[in-house]
Amino acid sequence: xxxxxxxxxxxxxxxxxxxxxxxxxxxxxxxxxxxxxxxxxxxxxxxxxxxxxxxxxxxxxxxxxxxxxxxxxxxxxxxxxxxxxxxxxxxxxxxxxxxxxxxxxxxxxxxxxxxxxxxxxxxxxxxxxxxxxxxxxxxxxxxxxxxxxxxxxxxxxxxxx
Ligand code: ZN
Numbered sequence: 048x049x050x051x052x053x054x055x056x057x058x059x060x061x062x063x064x065x066x067x068x069x070x071x072x073x074x075x076x077x078x079x080x081x082x083x084x085x086x087x088x089x090x091x092x093x094x095x096x097x098x099x100x101x102x103x104x105x106x107x108x109x110x111x112x113x114x115x116x117x118x119x120x121x122x123x124x125x126x127x128x129x130x131x132x133x134x135x136x137x138x139x140x141x142x143x144x145x146x147x148x149x150x151x152x153x154x155x156x157x158x159x160x161x162x163x164x165x166x167x168x169x170x171x172x173x174x175x176x177x178x179x180x181x182x183x184x185x186x187x188x189x190x191x192x193x194x195x196x197x198x199x200x201x202x203x204x205x206x207x208x
Contacts, residue, residue, distance in 0.1 A: 048099065048100070048186045048187075049097050049098065049099055049186075050082055050095050050096055050097060050098045050099070050183070050186055051082065051083070051096065051097070052082055052083030053081075053082065053083055053188065053189050053194060054081075054082045054083075054186050054187065054188060054189060055079055055080070055081055055082070055186070055187050055188070055189050055193065055199050055204075056079060056080055056082050056095065056183065056185070056186050057076055057078065057079040057183075057184040057185035057186075057203070058073070058078050058079070058080075058095075058181055058182065058183060058184060059073055059074045059075075059076065059078070059181070059182045059184055060072070060073055060074075060078065060179050060180060060181045060182070061074070061179070061180045062177055062178070062179050063177075063178045063180075064175055064176065064177070064178070065176050065178065070172065070175075070177075076184050076185070076203075077203045078203070079185075079199045079201075079203050079204060080199060081189055081193060081194075081197065081198055081199050082095065082096075084197045084198065086197075086198060086199075088108065088112065088113045088114065088177075089112050089113075090106070090108030090109070090112030090113055090177070091106065091108060091113075091177075091179060091181075093112070094106040094108070094179075094181075095181070095183070098183050099183065099186070100183050100184065100185055100186050101182075101183060102182070102183045103180070103181065103182040103183070104180075104181055105178065105179065105180050105181070106178075106179050106181065107176060107177070107178050107179075108176070108177040108178075108179065109176055110172075110173065110174050110175060110176060110177075113172065113175070113176075113177050114170040114171075114172040114173050114175065115169075115170060115173050115174075116173060116174050117169050117173040117174035118169060118173070121167060121168035121169045122157065122165060122166070122167040122168070122169070123165070123166060123168075124163050124164070124165050125163075125164050125165075125166055126162055126163065126164070127159075127161075127162045127163065127164055128162070129164070130142070130164065136156060136159050136164055137156065137159065138156050138157060138158055138159065139155065139156060140155070140156045141153050141154065141155050141156070142154050142156070142166070144166070144168070146168065152168050153168075153170070154166040154167060154168045155167045155169075155171065
C-alpha cells in the first residue's frame with residue numbers, strides 16, 4: 048500500500064533545525080495522521096506521497112512549506128485587560144487567539160510591561176528550516192468516520208467524549 052489521500056499513516060520521525068538541534072521526536076509509533084487532510088505541514092505531506100511501510104528517508108523543508116516566514120506585523124502590544132485578571136501573565140506563555148481572518152492562532156507572550164503585554168502570533172517554528180528523518184511504520188485505509196471528521200481515531204488518534 049502506497050501513501051495517498053485518505054490513508055492513515057503512522058510515522059516515527061526526528062525533526063532537527065539546521066544546527067542539528069532536535070526540535071521534536073516521535074519514535075514509539077504513536078504519531079499518526081490522515082493523509083490529504085492538512086493534518087501535517089505541506090512539505091512533509093508532499094514528501095510522503097507514494098512511500099510504503101518500512102520506507103525511511105530524510106527531507107529538508109523550507110519555512111514556506113512548513114510554518115511560514117516570521118512576520119514582524121504579527122507581534123503586537125495588547126492591554127493586560129484582554130487576559131483573565133486572575134491569571135499571572137509571563138513571557139513564554141501561549142494563548143489561543145483569533146487572527147485577522149477569524150482563524151485560530153496561538154500567540155506567545157514576549158514581554159509584560161505594566162499594563163502592556165507584547166504578544167507574537169508567529170508560530171515558534173516560523174522561518175525555521177526543518178530537517179526530518181522519517182520512518183513509515185504503518186499505512187491503512189481511513190474509516191468513513193475518520194474521513195468525515197478529517198482526523199485519525201483510535202488509540203493514538205483523536206478522542207471524542
Ligand atoms: Zn473525530
